[in-house]
Amino acid sequence: MHIPQHTAIKEFINYLTFEKRYSRHTITSYTLDLEQFFTFVQSQYGEIDLPKISSSIIRTWMAELKNDTLQSRSINRKLSSLKSFFKYQIKQGTIIQSPLTTIVSPKTSKRLPAFVEEKNMDTLFSYVEFGNDWKGKTDKLILQLLYHTGMRLSELIGLKEQHIDFDYKQVKVLGKGNKERIIPVSQELLTNIRHYMAEKPVRLPQVTVLLVNAKGKPLYPKYVYTTVKHYLGAVTTIDKKSPHVLRHTFATHLMNHGADINAVKELLGHASLAATQVYTHNTIEKLKDVYKKAHPKA
Known part of the structure; x- marks a missing residue:
């Protein structure tokens, strides 16, 4: 089943907005992360169907993010957005398995929450x-x-x-x-x-x-x-x-x-x-x- 990427993103964002009732700030973050990923996919591999997006494509994208000196915490947030997106696609029957199953998130240094004495x-x-x-x-x-x-x-x-x-x-x-x-x-x-x-x-x-x-x-x-x-x-x-x-x-x-x-x-x-x-x-x-x-x- 071929679903255009922009349609798949729109349906997922609608799901987060109206069913999950996520905040406007969270919705904006998800939208930006997904658009950034699919812009990368388009530029590197052309228009490909969702089932053909592999873990190697995800890893290549992660490498690009690291080259842009993005912090591990930010990369993990973007991966989290992708995980949710592909989990939703499995639920919709668009794909059988998520390409993120074998992806290991980069390690982050634990930051203690700042607080006032x-x-x-x-x-x-x-x-x-x-x-x-x-x-x-x-x-x-x-x-x-x-x-x-x-x-x-x-x-x-x-x-x-x-x-x-x-x-x-x-x-x-x-x-x-x-x-x-x-x-x-x-x-x-x-x-x-x-x-x-x-x-x-x-x-x-x-x-x-x-x-x-x-x-x-x-x-x-x-x-x-x-x-x-x-x-x-x-x-x-x-x-x-x-x-x-x-x-x-x-x-x-x-x-x-x-x-x-x-x-x-x-x-x-x-x-x-x-x-x-x-x-x-x-x-x-x-x-x-x-x-x-x-x-x-x-």
Whole structure:
């Protein structure tokens, strides 16, 4: 069965968009990876049917990526996109076997997630000044929500007022693939949220999200990113200062205080435990540090 490559890509992307409900960012990544691969195939081998794409073609493409000095982590992401694509083609009956079955992913060096030290987070909320205007109040709540809940940037921007449960002291978060999860929160944070909601300068009937600008409109991702970078820059010298670093900080601080890894997995909304296990490395590093400082023979 001959299916044009561009049609096969389009059908797969539609599947990810409407059935798997992947985020726009993920869809863009898959699309770019697949288009890049098939552009390479076209330039090197001409128009060939999907069943004729072999593992040797994949390896040649990987070699080309390495020649372009692409990092192993980036190559692995592209391979992951291809794996998903060919797995879908097997499901559709277009091919019998994936050409990636014998492909070995390049080894990557394990990077520990960057996080902010507890004392620095204390400094941020105890001593750093936030403006007394609406911008200052919004900025402070952005940082508090990210650190107290570990939610993703997209989840923060989409957090609705009705998803704050003041009675049960929890928030409902809509995560990847529209999966809902419940995150318990402190009374202190709930009090801040209540004051923020009561003081909103403008209430637009069509806007139901919690965080808004002075005109009552939802925040842009870039605004949140810039805000986090600015305030973290006042308390830490780590290279990365992003909303995702506060997610790492949330998870690392929980693990350092003995939280069960499965509980942390649920709080973060991870699909598998493997994604959460990276935070145990930070815990081990902390234990090593304690050992070196405390053990007489260390």
